[in-house]
Amino acid sequence: MGADVVLVDDGPELGGTQLAGGGADEAAQLGARVRAAGVEVIAPGAALGFFDGIVPVWQGDTLHQVRADRHIAATGSIEQPLVFEGNDLPGVMLCSGAERLATLYGVRPGRRAVVAITADRGLESALALHAAGIEVAAVADTRTEGADEEICSQLEYEGVELIRGATVASAFGRKQVRGAVIAALDAHGRPDPESERGIDCDLLAVSGGTIPATSLLLQAGAGARWDESQSAFVPEAPPEGIFTAGAVAGHEDASLAEASGLLAGADAALSLGLGADADREQAEAARAELAKAPSSPQVVPAPTPGGAPKKGKCFACLCEDVTTKDLSYSVAEGYDSIELSKRYTTVTMGPCQGRMCQLPSIRQVAADTGTSIADVGITTARPPWSTVPMGALAGRPFEPAKRSAIHGRHRELGGNVMWAGDWRRAYDYGDPEAETMAVHEAAGLIDVSTLGKLMVRGPDAGEFLNRLYPNRFDNLKPGRIRYGVLGDDAGRITDDGTLCRLDDDSFYVTTTSSGADAVESWFGWWLAEWDMDVHLTDVSQGLSAFNLAGPKAREILSGLTDLDCSNEGFAYLDGKRAHVAGVPTLMLRIGFVGELGYELHCPGSLAQELWDALMAAGEPHGITPFGLEPQRVLRLQKLHILVGQDTDAESNAFEAAMPWIVKLDKEEDFIGRWALENVQARGDENKLVGFTMDNGAVPQEGAVVVEDGRAAGLVTSSRFSPLLQRTIGMAWVPIDKAEDDTPITISDEGRKMGAKVHLAPFYDPDQERLRG
Secondary structure: OOOOOEEEOOOOOOOHHHOOOOOHHHHHHHHHHHHHOOOEEEOOOEEOOOEOOEEEEEEOOEEEEEEOOOEEEOOOEEEOOOOOEOOOOOOEEEHHHHHHHHHOOOOOOOOEEEEEEOOHHHHHHHHHHHHOOOEEEEEEEOOOOOOOHHHHHHHHHOOOEEEEOEEEEEEEOOOOOOEEEEEEEOOOOOEOHHHOEEEEOOEEEEOOOEEEOOHHHHHHOOEEEEEOOOOEEEEEOOOOOEEEOHHHHOOOOHHHHHHHHHHHHHHHHHHOOOOOHHHHHHHHHHHHHHHOOOOOOOOOOOOOOOOOOOOOOEEEEOOOOEEHHHHHHHHHOOOOOHHHHHHHHOOOOOOOOOOOOHHHHHHHHHHHHOOOHHHHOOOOOOOOOOOOOHHHHHOOOOOOOEOOOOHHHHHHOOOOEEEEOOEEEEOOOOOHHHHHHHHHHOEEEEEOOOOEEEEEEOOOHHHHHHHHOOOOOOOOOOOEEEEEEEEOOOOEEEEEEEEEEEEOOEEEEEEOOOOHHHHHHHHHHHHHHHOOOOEEEEOOOOEEEEEEEOOOHHHHHHOOOOOOOOOOOOOOOEEEEEEEOOEEEEEEOOOOOOOOEEEEEEEHHHHHHHHHHHHHHHHHHOEEEOOHHHHHHHHHHOOOOOOOOOOOOOOEOOOOOOHHHOOOOOOOOOOOHHHHHHHHHHOOOEEEEEEEEOOOOOOOOOOEEEEOOEEEEEEEEEEEEOOOOEEEEEEEEEHHHOOOOOEEEEEEOOEEEEEEEEOOOOOOOOOHHHHO
């Protein structure tokens, strides 16, 4: 069995330079082989650095932390720019960039190009640009010999002027490049002003050769030495467990890069004790092929600009706008160490992290100090090697997953668990229609532990709640429940729930599942502002809650408690404490789903015991667990709103068809009073109403109510009721449409559907079953 392998590639697809070099098909085949072998591919992904064996990889909006026993760095090489006057003009770009635009993306970077190079890779780019339909006026090559004569001959055959022993001295133009000045190199390898000639172009592609991409290796602890033959700093002595392959190891040739990859892979496997004899043989063959490979041709270093720029600026670092003059000035000021000059000028500190500016800045400092590049040295490689959003480093993207105390039981019962806000809840248990009918005909049990639960205690508790809610709570009798709608300063609905007065100084407040934290914060804010004798405790996480509902609910509950559960002994909107199946329980008789129902709140540690007892006691009566989807149908039949679904950030109680809950005759002020008084005086502009449809169609939630071809309202809830055998829903409509039986038109993705407004609850409008 082989090792688990993770492959990180910063390209949009696997393939690297092959994608732009005509090898896309071969790259695709190789990528398919890699994935088929079980390699985990992260592409595009950016390795940010080495941190004690951890390689953080940024991909999209995810920060992977990759831990591995062995690492293979095949980071490739980086094409270097040339430094000359006007090198920041739009239209000046690297040869590889221009080639990728033209061949990989089909974007023409210019119409007429001048190419200035120091190595054969630049010649290949010139040929590729010509093949893509771009006129290549001239190629200036710093070399007088050693170039690939076959490519040179092809270029000359195509009519491209090849200027040997020359480079670009400057670019001219205002808003973009309009031409390039080409000059021969003097004895010191600098442009000779006497030989300058201008060539018109709108694309200046440059290449100062390539250097190994060593930063990740240096961060891991490898060393770097100046190699005069490659005119680059190359890695040496990588730490144990880190292997190199490809261009970063000095193997630019494709066949040699492949051999070095085979060697690195085999050596890594063998070091883990996973290799077989075949792997050893493969490693030795690759090692022999690399050993007999001819040495790389001598690289002509990129020229250093000669003298001060005549008009424009000479940028050594385009990211940080650092010019060669800035670097020379830093040396003159005494910052003659490359590390000090880096801090003085901020060169290499930009987004490219020194990819394109480190070597030019080192060359400039070496020229100004009269020392060799090897003596100047290289700056310390620091992460991140690639750009990454600050948010990725501030913390992992985190989506909390809350589960009730009996989450496992829902799984066992076949619940289809889905996301509901922050919670994992049972959407249904396989047959939502049957679950809906069971609540109407026998009994159903649903886990509502997701509700927010607050204890409000103290001598001022009633007055405190009176100020927060638009209806009254100071006159609520102990043992009774009242529905409450919470609003903000502008009178807009923010949450709802039930409030049970336990005794003179204590209230038990429930909130929506999604609003629990916000309501607790809102209460705490005003408690601090008003300085009342009230204690606020969030008990949401400590308590579980179940809703037992249906015509058989009373019989089931009576068998588990000594409490008188008759209608006379336990009336609608009563709240009582008792033991149910031996579990201390706060029992609230409420009817969110429209049938005789009891909401049972108990300690989370005993929740499973209570649930199992209820299910066992209800089995002879046909009890069925029901999920969120049946609950949505049941509550819609009663026109019970869902805050945040049937309301939005502009909804108030008057327009949401709950004017009865706003008590403007209260003597005390309450939050949002002034705004609600204005709404009442102004009159309603829109109204939340029910609607019915008899054709079986069910519009999507979010479908548009249209009038005269224009959007006039919005469908907030819609379901097919198996009990009523028709579509029912809720929608916002203009006030002139908010009358019973008024026809409205709903547009759902272009489909027009007729509906009628229905203001009363669709089911049990007289509340007989709910209160019975």
